[in-house]
Amino acid sequence: MLEGYVLRCLSCGATYKPDPWLMRCPSCKGLLEPKLNDVEVSWEDFRGRKFGVWRYRELLPRVRYQVTMGEGGTPLIELKSNLFVKFEGANPTGSFKDRGMSVAISVAKEIGVKSVICASTGNTAASMSAYAARAGLKSFIVLPKGKVAKGKLAQASLHGATVVEISGSFDEALEAVIEASGKELGLYPLNSFNPWRLEGQKTLAYEISDELGVPDWVILPVGNAGNISALWKGFKELKSLGLIDRLPRLVGVQARGASPIVRAFREGRMEFFERPETVATAIRIGKPVNWPKALLALEESNGIATDVSDQEILEAQMMLGRMGIGVEPASAAPYAAYLNLLGREIGEDERVVLIATGHALKDPDIIPTPRPIEASSVEEAVEEIRRVIGRG
Numbered sequence: 001m002l003e004g005y006v007l008r009c010l011s012c013g014a015t016y017k018p019d020p021w022l023m024r025c026p027s028c029k030g031l032l033e034p035k036l037n038d039v040e041v042s043w044e045d046f047r048g049r050k051f052g053v054w055r056y057r058e059l060l061p062r063v064r065y066q067v068t069m070g071e072g073g074t075p076l077i078e079l080k081s082n083l084f085v086k087f088e089g090a091n092p093t094g095s096f097k098d099r100g101m102s103v104a105i106s107v108a109k110e111i112g113v114k115s116v117i118c119a120s121t122g123n124t125a126a127s128m129s130a131y132a133a134r135a136g137l138k139s140f141i142v143l144p145k146g147k148v149a150k151g152k153l154a155q156a157s158l159h160g161a162t163v164v165e166i167s168g169s170f171d172e173a174l175e176a177v178i179e180a181s182g183k184e185l186g187l188y189p190l191n192s193f194n195p196w197r198l199e200g201q202k203t204l205a206y207e208i209s210d211e212l213g214v215p216d217w218v219i220l221p222v223g224n225a226g227n228i229s230a231l232w233k234g235f236k237e238l239k240s241l242g243l244i245d246r247l248p249r250l251v252g253v254q255a256r257g258a259s260p261i262v263r264a265f266r267e268g269r270m271e272f273f274e275r276p277e278t279v280a281t282a283i284r285i286g287k288p289v290n291w292p293k294a295l296l297a298l299e300e301s302n303g304i305a306t307d308v309s310d311q312e313i314l315e316a317q318m319m320l321g322r323m324g325i326g327v328e329p330a331s332a333a334p335y336a337a338y339l340n341l342l343g344r345e346i347g348e349d350e351r352v353v354l355i356a357t358g359h360a361l362k363d364p365d366i367i368p369t370p371r372p373i374e375a376s377s378v379e380e381a382v383e384e385i386r387r388v389i390g391r392g
């Protein structure tokens, strides 16, 4: 299933035969990256198939059964000339996490795993529990108590996950998952240190290149930093396969109260946030597990790491909403960053793609409740509507 790949340690460079259970370098504990042998592929081969993750199956693990619900193939919406939103809220469970889960749960299913586990700020849990349910696997999720948005919790419950709430942040939840998971119990971990999840997520880069060509900039929110690593891997692979001839620059955006990668990018030294805090709960992470991959992606792409305030995030969410695009707070961070960078680092004539990572309905509580006009009768309702229209 994993033929065509070798696993390479990002820290010491050692290489290993791929094993779905191997997620850290046995000799130095570094992050592992699957390296794909070059294969013969063309856009024409891909384009004969349905738009989505599995269109690019030659560049993914060769599984016998795909656990799929049509993930990927999301709309690329033109906000204005040169500005596009890749709307990942259109995935089956409402976030980009479905790309990775489809691939990693297909791998888990193929090796005969019976149960899966993840720590989550919400969307990984929603996605994993749905895909596990499709595959007939049991799911266990560990969440930071009181810090998961309502929509995401509802999804995990709907799809039948066993939920453990931990007093602490996502980072403690992740420690618990690393401790609890393992081959002995047949309990397969699906956080983003699992490289097969990132293999699914890299298709975001494939789809953008497939539909639009290579933009000048791609801007995305960064939490545990799996997605920025996956995106960059995707673009680099296309270039080495000769399918694109240049690379975009990346902007990694964090919320100011949870911005260890921005600080490390500026100061050249990683220091974690012990108590991350932000309204954008999806990126409320102080110890991003993929930080070495993320810093490499930012450096190699000649990119930028930047932070935005909670207020800027909520304003950007509302502005996108008024343009018809409904995203959760974390997913509005790229637009907030874009507004800050436009006319400085980013030129007006440059082509930009914002990754809208998750759907607005994920976190309904953060959206201000409307103040309705009260009407006690049909006549009064009609009268009020006419009055408002009349105001122009």
Ligand SMILES: *Cc1c(COP(=O)(O)O)cnc(C)c1O
Pocket: 095, 097, 123, 124, 192, 221, 222, 223, 224, 225, 226, 227, 228, 282, 283, 328, 330, 331, 357, 358, 359
């Ligand atoms: C998971 C998630 C992120 C952060 O992605 P990482 O891979 O952890 O950096 C951002 N936005 C949303 C909506 C998410 O669900």
Ligand SMILES: [Zn+2]
Pocket: 009, 010, 011, 012, 013, 014, 025, 026, 027, 028, 029, 030
């Ligand atoms: Zn190593």
